[in-house]
Amino acid sequence: MIDKKIVEALNVQINEEAASAYLYLAMSADFKSRNLDGFASWMKIQTQEEVVHAMKIYDFLNSRDGKVMLQALNAPQDTWSSPLEAFKAVYKHEQYITGCINKLVKLARDQNDNATELFLGWFVTEQVEEEETASTVVKKLELIKDSSTGLFMLDAEMGARVFTPPVDGNE
Numbered sequence: 001m002i003d004k005k006i007v008e009a010l011n012v013q014i015n016e017e018a019a020s021a022y023l024y025l026a027m028s029a030d031f032k033s034r035n036l037d038g039f040a041s042w043m044k045i046q047t048q049e050e051v052v053h054a055m056k057i058y059d060f061l062n063s064r065d066g067k068v069m070l071q072a073l074n075a076p077q078d079t080w081s082s083p084l085e086a087f088k089a090v091y092k093h094e095q096y097i098t099g100c101i102n103k104l105v106k107l108a109r110d111q112n113d114n115a116t117e118l119f120l121g122w123f124v125t126e127q128v129e130e131e132e133t134a135s136t137v138v139k140k141l142e143l144i145k146d147s148s149t150g151l152f153m154l155d156a157e158m159g160a161r162v163f164t165p166p167v168d169g170n171e
């Protein structure tokens with residue numbers, strides 16, 4: 001059995017992960033409209049990863065007999081002034097998500113829910129990677145500044161990313 005407060009908080013986090021997926025899909029569409037296909041593809045994969053995050057929580061709640069209750073999603077922003085602006089927004093968003101995860105960890109700890117705390121450990125590690133990735137792209141875009149050659153090179157590099165589906169329900 002799982003505490004009601006934790007069920008509610010994990011349901012909110014499913015919504016945050018789904019909202020992240022929606023945000024990154026909007027960014028993918030914006031990049032696509034600017035013919036930055038590599039960035040668009042990278043963002044589409046990022047969307048798939050966020051769906052995986054939401055599904056992890058979905059599966060965990062079900063395995064603990066917690067009822068999944070999906071909530072409404074707001075329409076995301078649809079245009080960013082430049083790739084740099086978009087990636088600065090990604091970095092900020094991921095820092096916000098890290099804060100959400102940290103609050104969840106604290107709640108699990110306060111409720112002595114070891115299983116949830118342990119489960120959230122994966123997300124703690126994942127957020128380190130998410131922030132590092134976003135911050136690296138921001139730094140590269142800052143280096144590139146107004147160089148279209150640099151932007152095309154980075155676009156090609158971003159386009160090389162492949163989506164690795166989870167091996168099982170827990171990865």
Ligand SMILES: [Fe+2]
Pocket residue numbers: 017020049050053097
């Ligand atoms: Fe996520």
Ligand SMILES: [Fe+2]
Pocket residue numbers: 020050094097130
């Ligand atoms: Fe993320």
